[in-house]
Amino acid sequence: MKTRYSYGGDEHIFVEMDEEMSLDAFFKALFITNAVRDAKIKGVTEICPANASMQIKFDPDVIKPADMLSELKKFESVAEKAEPVIKTRIIEIPVYYNDPWTHETLMRFRERHQDPKSTDIEYAARINNLDGPDGFIKAHSGAPWFVSMVGFVAGLPFLYQMVDRQRQIEAPKYLRPRTDTPKLTIGHGGCFGCIYSVRGAGGYQMFGITPMPIYDPNQKISYLRDFMCLFKPGDIVKWKPIDRAQYDATVADVDAGKFAPLMRNVTFSLADFHKDIDASNRKLNEVLHGH
Known part of the structure; x- marks a missing residue:
């Protein structure tokens, strides 16, 4: 075009x-x-x-x-x-998949869903030919995601999965939007992931929740003091699956002002990415974890 x-x-x-x-x-x-x-x-x-x-x-x-x-x-x-090269950041976002809060919410709105008899993550796994929730979590968290825009509500990132098109997770929005979505829900609609920065209405499938705030209008959270929104277009996100104990510990650290997100500066080349997607993603992971 x-x-x-x-x-x-x-x-x-x-x-x-x-x-x-x-x-x-x-x-x-x-x-x-x-x-x-x-x-x-x-x-x-x-x-x-x-x-x-x-x-x-x-x-x-x-x-x-x-x-x-x-x-x-x-x-x-x-x-x-x-030359399509940018200097950007890769940020690790902890995710408690299949958490009780999004589960409670999605059960309240089953009549608005394509498959009322399953959870959102079970439905998304099935339509993407993945091996149940565990297979879905592996696919969802296995590759990085690109922040392609920020908006709709303050601080909400739209995320594009950095794999070839055949492997991209796709899932439609709810048939009718919900009137409630927990704050910091990890959502998905079409080919885009997102993190709901605030509680409110929404229509994206819900897969989990992060304990890591991404928007703070009061700018009291340590890593959001310079700017109230964490993300900007071009940032790269890597999901890290966590359990309930890790979720609770991270919430406590955030409340105590002790939590510091894992983020690294990185140079990303679109040409190198197209040349070998998996190798490019491995390199990003190595930068993130200091290898």
């Missing part, structure tokens, strides 16, 4: 890189949004990267819509020639 540009009223330009999500489309959008930010174009008031698209908000009294469009097209031609 050729990049599609469209105006949103007088002060937005929406740019669609592709109709389907891919890391290539994401990288192109990320390059352009970073280039717009670095260029400090007068009149640009907001830059919003998304999964395979982006939106720029600008003041039409400062820069004309046609001039803004031509600036973006210039950046696109540079993006097409640029």
Whole structure:
């Protein structure tokens, strides 16, 4: 698909890189949004990267819509020639799969689900041809995930599984949304994973919960003092399965201000990833654990 540009009223330009999500489309959008930010174009008031698209908000009294469009097209031609490499972070997120809180919630909303007789994780395992909940957890936590956008609600990351398309976990949203989802639920809808940053309504399948806060508007949690949202597009997430005792211990450490997330700076090359996905993922894991 050729990049599609469209105006949103007088002060937005929406740019669609592709109709389907891919890391290539994401990288192109990320390059352009970073280039717009670095260029400090007068009149640009907001830059919003998304999964395979982006939106720029600008003041039409400062820069004309046609001039803004031509600036973006210039950046696109540079993006097409640029080497797809980013300096980013890999972050380990502990997950208590099949936890009692999401289980209690999903049981309350079975009539809204595709398969009322099974749990969300059993259903997702079955439709992805995985060997029950254990096989699902192994597949879900076995490879890293890319943060492709942050939003919908404050601090909520959308996550794209870093495996070839045939191995990607896919699961539809609930038939009708729930009116409740526990805070820090690990969810999934379509090809995207997410972490619910706050309690509220939701329609994604629920697989577990993390004890690690990812959003703190009061900025009192030690690792969220500089910025209230943990994630930014381009971050890489690695799930770490934990049990109830580890979950409780981590909650206590967070409350005591003693918890420090495991995160490392890393250089990620999309070309190397495409060359050998599993080798690229192993290298990321080695960086994370300091090997």
